[in-house]
Amino acid sequence: MTHAGSADxxxxxxxxxxxxxxxxxVTGVAAVVxxxxxxxxxxxxxxxxxxVEQFLQKHYKEMTPLEMEEALARIRRQVRERxxxxxxxxxxxxxxxxxxxxxxxxxxxxxxxxxxxxCVAENNQSRNPEIQYIRVLEIPKGTIDIERSDHxxxxxxxxxxDHFYMPVQCHQCADPPCVKVCPVEATWQEDDGITVVDYDxxxxxxxxxxxxPYWARRFNFAEPEIPKDQINPDMAYLSNRPRPKGVMExxxxxxxxxxxxxMPACLEVCPVGARKFGDVLDPDSEVTQILRKKRIYVxxxxxxxxxxxxxxxxxxxxxxxxxxxxxxxxAS
Amino acid sequence: xxEYFTFLWRCxxxxxxxxxxxxxxxxxxxxxxxxxxxxxxxxxxxxxxxTGMTDQVSWGxxxxxxxxLVGIAAAAVMLVIPVYIYRNKDLHDLVxxxxxxxxxxxxxxxxxxxxxLGRPDRFTHLFxxxxxxxxxxxxxxxxxxxxxxxxxxxxxxxxYCHYRRRExxxxxxxxxxxxxxxxxxxxxxxxxxxxxxxxxxxxxxNSAIIAPRFLASAFSAGPAFIILTLQVIDRFxxxxxxxxxxxxxxxxxxxxxxxxxxxxxxxxxxxxxAGEAHIASTxxxxxxxxxxxxxxxxxxxxxxxxxxxLIIIYLPLARSLKFLNVACVLMIVGIWIEKxxxxxxxxxxxTPLGEIVEYAPSLNEIMVCLGIWAFGLMLYTIFVRxxxxxxxxxxTYDRDFSAVPQKP
Amino acid sequence: xxxxIAVCFLALAGWFLFGPASASFPRTESAVIAAxxxxxxxxxxxxxxxxxxxxxxxxxxxxxxxxxxxxxPETARRxxxxxxxxxxxxxxxxxxxxxxxxxxxxxxxxxxxxxxxxQVARLCAKCHGPTYxxxxxxxxxxxxxxxxxxxxxxxxxxxxxxxxxxxxxxxPLRPLPGPNTLRMGDPKDKQHGGEVDLKDPLRKWxxxxxxxxxxxxxxxxxxxxxxxxASAAEAIR
Numbered sequence: 001m002t003h004a005g006s007a008d009x010x011x012x013x014x015x016x017x018x019x020x021x022x023x024x025x026v027t028g029v030a031a032v033v034x035x036x037x038x039x040x041x042x043x044x045x046x047x048x049x050x051x052v053e054q055f056l057q058k059h060y061k062e063m064t065p066l067e068m069e070e071a072l073a074r075i076r077r078q079v080r081e082r083x084x085x086x087x088x089x090x091x092x093x094x095x096x097x098x099x100x101x102x103x104x105x106x107x108x109x110x111x112x113x114x115x116x117x118x119c120v121a122e123n124n125q126s127r128n129p130e131i132q133y134i135r136v137l138e139i140p141k142g143t144i145d146i147e148r149s150d151h152x153x154x155x156x157x158x159x160x161x162d163h164f165y166m167p168v169q170c171h172q173c174a175d176p177p178c179v180k181v182c183p184v185e186a187t188w189q190e191d192d193g194i195t196v197v198d199y200d201x202x203x204x205x206x207x208x209x210x211x212x213p214y215w216a217r218r219f220n221f222a223e224p225e226i227p228k229d230q231i232n233p234d235m236a237y238l239s240n241r242p243r244p245k246g247v248m249e250x251x252x253x254x255x256x257x258x259x260x261x262x263m264p265a266c267l268e269v270c271p272v273g274a275r276k277f278g279d280v281l282d283p284d285s286e287v288t289q290i291l292r293k294k295r296i297y298v299x300x301x302x303x304x305x306x307x308x309x310x311x312x313x314x315x316x317x318x319x320x321x322x323x324x325x326x327x328x329x330x331a332s
Numbered sequence: 333x334x335e336y337f338t339f340l341w342r343c344x345x346x347x348x349x350x351x352x353x354x355x356x357x358x359x360x361x362x363x364x365x366x367x368x369x370x371x372x373x374x375x376x377x378x379x380x381x382x383t384g385m386t387d388q389v390s391w392g393x394x395x396x397x398x399x400x401l402v403g404i405a406a407a408a409v410m411l412v413i414p415v416y417i418y419r420n421k422d423l424h425d426l427v428x429x430x431x432x433x434x435x436x437x438x439x440x441x442x443x444x445x446x447x448x449l450g451r452p453d454r455f456t457h458l459f460x461x462x463x464x465x466x467x468x469x470x471x472x473x474x475x476x477x478x479x480x481x482x483x484x485x486x487x488x489x490x491x492y493c494h495y496r497r498r499e500x501x502x503x504x505x506x507x508x509x510x511x512x513x514x515x516x517x518x519x520x521x522x523x524x525x526x527x528x529x530x531x532x533x534x535x536x537x538n539s540a541i542i543a544p545r546f547l548a549s550a551f552s553a554g555p556a557f558i559i560l561t562l563q564v565i566d567r568f569x570x571x572x573x574x575x576x577x578x579x580x581x582x583x584x585x586x587x588x589x590x591x592x593x594x595x596x597x598x599x600x601x602x603x604x605x606a607g608e609a610h611i612a613s614t615x616x617x618x619x620x621x622x623x624x625x626x627x628x629x630x631x632x633x634x635x636x637x638x639x640x641x642l643i644i645i646y647l648p649l650a651r652s653l654k655f656l657n658v659a660c661v662l663m664i665v666g667i668w669i670e671k672x673x674x675x676x677x678x679x680x681x682x683t684p685l686g687e688i689v690e691y692a693p694s695l696n697e698i699m700v701c702l703g704i705w706a707f708g709l710m711l712y713t714i715f716v717r718x719x720x721x722x723x724x725x726x727x728t729y730d731r732d733f734s735a736v737p738q739k740p
Numbered sequence: 741x742x743x744x745i746a747v748c749f750l751a752l753a754g755w756f757l758f759g760p761a762s763a764s765f766p767r768t769e770s771a772v773i774a775a776x777x778x779x780x781x782x783x784x785x786x787x788x789x790x791x792x793x794x795x796x797x798x799x800x801x802x803x804x805x806x807x808x809x810x811x812x813p814e815t816a817r818r819x820x821x822x823x824x825x826x827x828x829x830x831x832x833x834x835x836x837x838x839x840x841x842x843x844x845x846x847x848x849x850x851x852x853x854x855x856x857x858x859q860v861a862r863l864c865a866k867c868h869g870p871t872y873x874x875x876x877x878x879x880x881x882x883x884x885x886x887x888x889x890x891x892x893x894x895x896x897x898x899x900x901x902x903x904x905x906x907x908x909x910x911x912p913l914r915p916l917p918g919p920n921t922l923r924m925g926d927p928k929d930k931q932h933g934g935e936v937d938l939k940d941p942l943r944k945w946x947x948x949x950x951x952x953x954x955x956x957x958x959x960x961x962x963x964x965x966x967x968x969x970a971s972a973a974e975a976i977r
Binding site for chain 1: 747
């Protein structure tokens with residue numbers, strides 16, 4: 001948009017003035033073109049931003065099996081080019097007749113953050129800028145007000161005797177506000193209860209992030225960076241395949257594992273067995289037993305989003321050795 | 333058809349014609365717009381990490397400006413209602429400037445939303461899978477674009493008729509659209525308010541008073557903006573703006589700003605007297621929380637600016653344009669702070685998990701905002717530049733503009 | 741006028757071309773997590789049916805020694821073998837509460853009932869009934885690999901695969917690094933959560949806790965010394 005030069009229609013004076021006008025217009029155009037210079041520095045992922053394939057790709061739910069194969073082939077090629085590995089990428093479809101539920105024992109959790117980092121390693125989150133799906137809250141004893149929690153605690157050892165710990169991740173709500181607000185249906189709830197994001201459909205408006213009462217959604221503010229030797233080749237389309245810049249992502253209960261019968265990574269790494277996972281429709285599953293028999297706490301139940309993530313308590317205090325931290329450190 | 337393209341071409345050419353002040357003004361706006369474009373290109377390439385936004389505060393200056401400008405756009409009806417419903421003669425010829433302002437403001441709104449997107453290249457997904465009516469954002473897409481089209485139609489039709497020296501078929505092509513636009517203007521603001529109010533996760537927004545307060549503040553900031561622009565038009569063009577028109581707008585502001593302050597009072601009372609659990613964001617905004625108080629000086633200056641403006645407007649003093657203008661400027665700044673820093677950002681602090689991360693826009697982000705504002709003002713200037721000679725009959729189908737000497 | 745405009749645009753173009761390089765957001769080193777910190781292996785060695793001890797490179801079973809040498813059932817003297825074992829199991833401070841006196845590669849259940857090491861949970865259940873019931877139903881402990889309780893691949897860990905039976909309480913752990921605060925401004929966390937409403941009768945004691953977590957000043961270090969002295973005294977006792 002330039003307004004250079006006085007567009008003179010004074011036909012008699014087609015001389016110096018109109019020449020200068022043209023000159024001003026030319027410099028104006030030059031300024032516009034040079035303003036676009038940063039675009040030259042764009043290091044676009046081939047097959048992502050600006051690629052025709054990606055642009056034409058359909059929404060996950062609309063893709064035919066053949067189109068899905070094409071999309072998977074494109075992503076495999078991308079992964080090979082970026083990380084020099086051959087990924088085991090597949091489209092892990094929702095299970096039927098299963099509803100996944102998570103339970104976390106607040107009496108047990110010691111706040112060691114192993115779940116946080118196991119999750120990052122499993123789900124190929126960006127290391128830099130850092131994206132983590134799980135936040136461990138350190139809450140002083142005598143309250144359960146998360147506004148009094150500390151996310152950045154750094155004790156020599158945990159648990160700290162004056163605090164307890166509450167890891168928070170996506171609660172996979174049965175009435176998910178994030179799904180409701182998405183303008184392009186890039187995020188939805190699947191039959192087995194997991195809310196997923198189609199990373200190739202999300203427009204990055206971050207409305208879902210504002211809508212989530214559990215602060216469970218993360219945005220790729222920059223091109224995610226994952227060291228080549230740390231990439232997890234076991235990938236699914238809707239979970240841990242590498243994400244592009246500018247889209248949302250979230251915990252999927254490791255659907256590439258759990259939909260194949262395996263445990264989520266955060267559960268397997270937990271050194272104190274505070275995490276429980278299973279199918280709530282199965283009366284014998286751990287989680288069903290817990291929901292029946294234990295005292296349950298639902299975080300922000302008043303938000304009435306019907307989470308599929310429950311906190312529970314033991315009748316007894318778990319035994320954690322107390323004493324001088326330094327001696328303990330030396331002993332272990 | 334050919335005539336119409338000639339019309340557009342002439343409009344384009346007219347937008348380059350003006351005295352030195354016009355050129356300096358336009359040059360300034362062009363330079364700012366280009367700086368903004370450059371800053372946006374950086375953001376496009378490196379991602380939204382170039383802004384000050386984080387996962388904790390995921391909406392910032394862009395959405396704040398968007399919200400403010402929706403208010404400005406909606407305020408155009410404050411000129412339309414007196415004219416078409418109360419038959420106010422003073423404002424009759426000025427309505428079009430309000431509608432043009434709405435067009436420019438909506439375009440700025442759309443730009444602010446676009447720069448806020450992580451993947452603007454995927455905007456076509458809106459046409460391919462539209463989560464209507466569940467997502468309030470889809471409602472917003474509809475009402476904003478609808479309002480843009482309505483106003484473009486009304487303005488474009490009126491101007492083109494004047495250009496062709498035809499009598500506009502008002503009953504058919506104008507009046508119905510104007511009445512739709514009146515309702516529509518309320519809807520754009522209500523829908524935008526619902527965008528925030530509908531989020532149960534953010535107790536700061538999740539309150540019924542937000543939508544009425546939105547309207548009240550829009551109907552003060554919008555007419556204030558129009559008062560200022562009308563005076564600029566009066567001063568620099570052949571168009572003369574009757575003083576009575578400005579006084580009518582002053583009345584509107586008087587009522588709207590009073591309601592706005594009253595609603596603010598109700599809100600503060602409810603939040604602080606009961607001291608309920610979810611008051612952390614409000615506390616952060618007005619008093620600071622756990623040693624964090626970046627927004628406190630802003631919100632109190634906003635309240636001070638609005639209060640002073642209210643007092644000035646109430647005094648007979650404000651019949652003098654000088655004082656009226658001061659009040660208008662104070663009010664625009666005050667409401668801009670209130671909408672941006674006071675409404676959008678604090679809802680994210682603390683996060684739903686109680687973490688406090690403060691937000692400060694990055695330089696790049698500010699440049700993008702300045703660029704969009706400059707671009708919007710440039711559009712509005714051009715609209716006025718075209719409209720004035722057409723409406724005053726100096727640029728018509730049979731009479732090229734350049735044949736007429738300009739007003740110095 | 742036009743010249744001025746042209747000059748302005750040229751200057752602007754120059755700025756775009758040769759001005760400061762693209763503003764970039766701050767980055768930092770990402771946290772390095774050792775693979776051993778996020779391994780999913782059981783905390784302790786997988787329990788075989790017969791405990792195996794490595795002595796001088798030879799794999800020895802209990803009865804290899806205990807079958808040759810007689811050891812008395814209950815003894816007041818210091819152990820000559822198994823000295824690495826620290827017994828810290830509360831009231832349960834007798835070896836033969838759990839180990840079978842005659843058949844050392846078995847555990848003693850009730851009366852003279854012997855159970856193999858694999859069934860250690862039944863032994864623990866003698867005292868820890870509620871925990872045992874929880875464990876049976878999957879509410880206590882951890883199962884690896886498969887979430888479906890009917891899946892044969894599921895691998896529930898036994899008591900002694902997480903707990904050291906001689907000292908079952910868990911040791912405290914060094915926490916892995918917390919979230920990066922690079923783009924978060926100044927995390928004044930020590931203040932966060934420190935606000936206690938003095939009118940709230942139940943929360944007053946928290947002030948004390950919050951004060952304890954403030955950065956150490958010269959004064960309180962003496963208190964720590966006292967603490968260690970006290971625990972040392974306790975240890976001597």
